[in-house]
Amino acid sequence: MAKKLTPMMQQYFSIKNKYEDAILLFRLGDFYEMFADDAKLAAKELELTLTSRNKGKGKKTPMAGIPYHSTESYIATLIEKGYRVAICEQVEDPSEASGLVKREVVRVITPGTVIDNEFLDDKSNNYLATVTAGKNVFGFAIVDISTGEFTVTELSGKRAAANLIDELARINPAECLIDPQIYQESEIVTYIKQQIDPILNDIDERFNYRQAYDLLTDHFNVSSLEGFGCEGLDLAIEAAGATLDFLIETQKRTLNHLNQLSTYSTQDYMVLDANTRRNLELTKTIRDQDYKGSLLWVLDQTVTAMGGRKLRKWIEQPLLKPEEINGRLDAVNEIKDNIFLKEELKELLDQVYDIERLIGKVTYGSANARDLIALKSSINVLPKVEELLNNFSVPKLQDLKGKLDILEDVHSLIEQSIQEEPPVTVREGGLIKMGYDEELDEFKKAMTEGKDWITNLEQQEKERTGIKSLKVGFNKVHGYYIEVTKANIDLVPDNYERKQTLSNSERYITPELKEKEAKILGAEEKSVELEYQLFTGIRDKVGNETKRIQKVADILARLDVIVSLAEVALNNDYSRPAVNASDVIEIEAGRHPVVEEMLEEENFVPNDTYADCDQDRFLIVTGPNMSGKSTYMRQVALITLMAQIGSFFPAKNAEIGIVDRIFTRVGASDDLTTGQSTFMVEMNEVANILNNATKNSLIILDEVGRGTSTYDGLSIAWAVTEYISNPNNIGAKSLFATHYHELTELESKLAGVKNYNVAVKEEGDDIAFLRKIIPGRANDSYGIEVAKLAGVPNPVIKRANQILDKLESESDNYQRVNEDEPVERIKESKNEEIVKDNKQKKDNLTQLALFNPQNAEFLKELSDLDIMSMTPLEAMNKLHQLQQEAKEELNKDELA
Missing domain, CATH: 3.30.420.110 (MutS, connector domain)
Incomplete structure (x- = not known):
């Protein structure tokens, strides 16, 4: 089969065999072509027209192509979809090649090796x-x-x-x-x-x-x-x-x-597992995976791409050493207190390009002249930044100032060599300033003088020949020429040599013009080649200073983050935390940083928090859904995390003792990819906490045990509470929101357990959530009221209330008998018969509530039917009769 392929296709498949796991972009003239399976795949993914090679000559080879000058968007699409792309270029000049032009893969682009800004998030x-x-x-x-x-x-x-x-x-x-x-x-x-x-x-x-x-x-x-x-x-x-x-x-x-x-x-660094990062929405939201609505969205007022990336790292890696944290806080505080200096710093940083990625492109050999100008513009602000940093006294800012290299030599090199507004391409000239290289200046002088001579030639020839419409022009195919309309051909001098005939005119050249053309075009060709060589030399010299430039980029990124945190603290009325190595978290009038920003009209209700590893280590929070329990607990976690990255936070005052980890068990969802149920996912998260939390951790539990039966779930929640709150096991600071009100009894049974609830205001049948966390236990879950607020249809609400009334009235005696020890009967009773009897009573009461005893005759009639002996018509008639009886019973219940 190989003998049937053309030499070019043999070359293609030879290269493709070395890069089977990549889509091969094969350079042919002004296009990158793809063949065979690559062409089919690319045509589908990039919505390209699929054609074929060797039409009419036996087996056709699928083919698709993209223009070489606009590959970025196509490659970006393929990379985003997870493909590798191998770039195959011509590596020798076609005019100098003997036979087939040599081609090689010059780079393989994969999702993890992208350097082009067009493909990257700043x-x-x-x-x-x-x-x-x-x-x-x-x-x-x-x-x-x-x-x-x-x-x-x-x-x-x-x-x-x-x-x-x-x-x-x-x-x-x-x-x-x-x-x-x-x-x-x-x-x-x-x-x-x-x-x-x-x-x-x-x-x-x-x-x-x-x-x-x-x-x-x-x-x-x-x-x-x-x-x-x-x-x-x-x-x-x-x-x-x-x-x-x-x-x-x-x-x-x-x-x-x-x-x-x-x-x-x-x-x-503080350890944050995948669940905690997701549940606290540090860099993106859970529901929509959006940046807006995350903690990063609130804190990010950075003006450089480098600062934005650095802030993300700080959020994802909170510190553990109080001295390092307080060093950051000192810097944020001093910039916050010097508003005018803060604004000047922000304006300067706003002029800085992405130096980190610019120097990466320089060393990669892919930076163009505009990239070097962007680097020079960024370096240009460094002396002013250094001067402003002289106004600050805290060690962190003085340290940044002391390490700042203003890169005068790099700035001077680019300033002397590169045109202020160079072209995008680096192979067509127009890059280098006059005065940088003598040889290049000579070429440019020859080009300028020659072009001036040609400009004057047109006026001279008009006067000499008397042809007023005579023009001197140029194109890349025929070079310079003198154009005369056919009406004036009789006036053409003898020294004009015909060069090209057009429909309405003739084009000529003279020996003198031909000589000037050779000098101009020769100088231009040599100039373009020399400019490219000079440019790559300049780029290499800049690349030699990579390490210095990277250090400057890091300093500017850190400064940008500190200014950003100061800006947020000032604009959002944040306070400085007192961070220490104690085991206390005490927050006065704390607010949720994200929810507060998302609220447009409603004011956020602040709450206090006190937790330690002694008498207030396990806080049980009860209250209705939608009342703010989850928001409150998350805000405690976020405030703690913000303190340990060195940020001010939304509270009036706070003392934050360092925590080594934050754990969260929030919400419930199936993991369909691994076949795990909601309850299994929940238990995996609980197991992770129980196996890895330490006394110095902060644990946030938002419901435990709700994914199984009431008794099972309550038992698990009870046991988890005992285990975590026990200093011999963990004894960590913990907040546990639950609807198992029985757990509130643990306040009187276990040391360190305290009850809190969300205040609710009742007005007739309506309720209002006050969002205020107060000591004590909640009296009701208000589930049906919450369903009503959510928009559940009135008939469902009405029926739910009827069922609730029945369940409560029919179980009233059962509850009174057991009200002294409502959970102990499940957990600790040594009398198995009592436990079994209680469970049977509960099951019977549930059956009574859902299936009214008055329907016993109806149920007996249904169970006595001999369906197999009935004709289809008899069965349909009987079913219709039973349906009518059922409807009558339901109507009676609704009227009741």
Whole structure:
């Protein structure tokens, strides 16, 4: 079959065989073409017209193409859908090629290796993650090649797998490379496939410690990795080496902007598992996955892309050391108190482009002249930023000022060399200023003088020939020419040589014009080539300062976040927390930061909170649905988290003792992807809390046990409360919202348990939720009233009230008999007969409530029917009769 292919198609399939997992964009002239299965796939995904090659010559090859100058949007679509794209270019000049032009893949773009701004979210990192596995230990590396961030860690111990999933949830990578050993960890593989997929890479040869170590030390030009803090972390090194190997293979160029490997430990930050991140809506909402409505949306007043990404990291990694937190708070406070300086800083930062990604493009060799001008404009504000920072005294801001490099040499280089408004392309000239290079100046002078001569030529020839309509023109095909209309051909001088005939005119050239044309075009061609060489040289010189520029980018990002937090604190009337190492959380007049911002007219009702690890460690919150229990508990968690990232928060005053973790068990939903029921999902979350919480954690429980029968659920909730509140088990600060009012009895039975409820105002049949948390237990759940407020139809509300009245009246005696110990009968009774009898009474009462005893005759008649001996007509008539009787009974109930 290969003999039937043209040389070009043989070349295509030869290259395609090396990149079977990618869509190959094959450069042919002004188009990137795709063939065979790639063409079919691209035509479907990109809505392209599918054509074919070799029409009329046997078997046709499907074909689809896109213009080379507008590939960005097409590639972005493919990457967004999880595909890899291999860019295959002509790597030799067609005019100099003998036979088929040589082509090679110059880059493979994957979801985790995108660098083009058109494909990226300005304020989010685009991470490639790599995971390696050992015995109860995992290596983890992440890289963002658009910014140069390269980080590793190891996770070990009995929670290693869960911690790894937490880290994957935190960074939300676009792509993940996995060690084949990971397939033994089904929980991790399931998470990666469900949450990260598009791509899993499991090339065994890539995961080799010795190879990884040598590759890393060679890349960073060091003798060991000790200086990066990861020496001895074998699996972390293996993950980092596999990452670098993958990048070299796919990007096919130097990666000088990956000039540092940072090592971190999850123990340095508050642990937030995937459930907590989701339930607290830190960066996106649960329902719609929107940015608006998240904590990040409230706090993000950053004006640079770098600052936006940095703020996201701060939110996702709250600090644990009071001195570090207070250092941030000091900086926020001083900027907040200096409003005019804050505004000046904000205006300066607003002029800064995305330096991190600009320098990434520079070292990648993909930056154009406009990118360098953007870099220069950003550097231009640095002296003014430095001057403003002199006005602040707190250590954090002075430290930023002391480390700020104003990059005078880089600014000077770009200022002297690059035109202020250069073209987008770098291969058509117009990039370099006069005075930067003597040879280029000579070419430009020759071009200018030649063009001036040609401009004067037109007027001279008009006067010499008397042809008033004579024109001197130029086009890329025929060069310069003198154009004369056919009406004036008789006036054409003898030294004119005919060059081209048109319908209404003739075009000529003279020996002198031909000579000037050669000089001009020669100078222009040489000028364009020299400008490109000079530009790449300038770009390389800027790239040599990558590490310095990256440090400046980091300083500006941190400053932008601090200014943003000061801005939010000022605009939203936030207060500074007192952060310490105690076990106390005391909040005066706290508000929910997001809900408060979302309310347009209604004022948010503030609430106080006091919790510690002693007498107020487990707070049971009862009250109706929609009354504000969940909002209150989430606001306590969010206020604590905001304090530990170094932010002011919505409260009058507060003392926040450091918490090591925040756990949340909120709401209920099925996990259809794994076949888990609502109750199983709930129990998994509860198990995670019970197995991993410490005394220094903060636990938020919004209903436990509601997904099963009342007795089962109540028993579980009771036991969970006992376990968490017991200092010998956990003893953590906890808030538990529940509709099991029986749990409120624990206040008198267990040390450290306190009851709170949401105040409700009743006016006749109507209720109003006051949103105020007060001591004590709630008396009612007001479920039917809430259903009415939600818009449930009146007949349903009416019928629900009737059923409720029956249930309450018929069980009144049962409740009175057992009211002294309503839960102890379930949990602690040693008399099994009493428990069994009580349960039977309850079941009977329920049956009585739902099936009225007056209907016994009706039910007996129905049960006595011999359906198998009835004709179809008899059965239909009997069914009609029973239906009419049932309707009459229902009507009686409604009238009653």
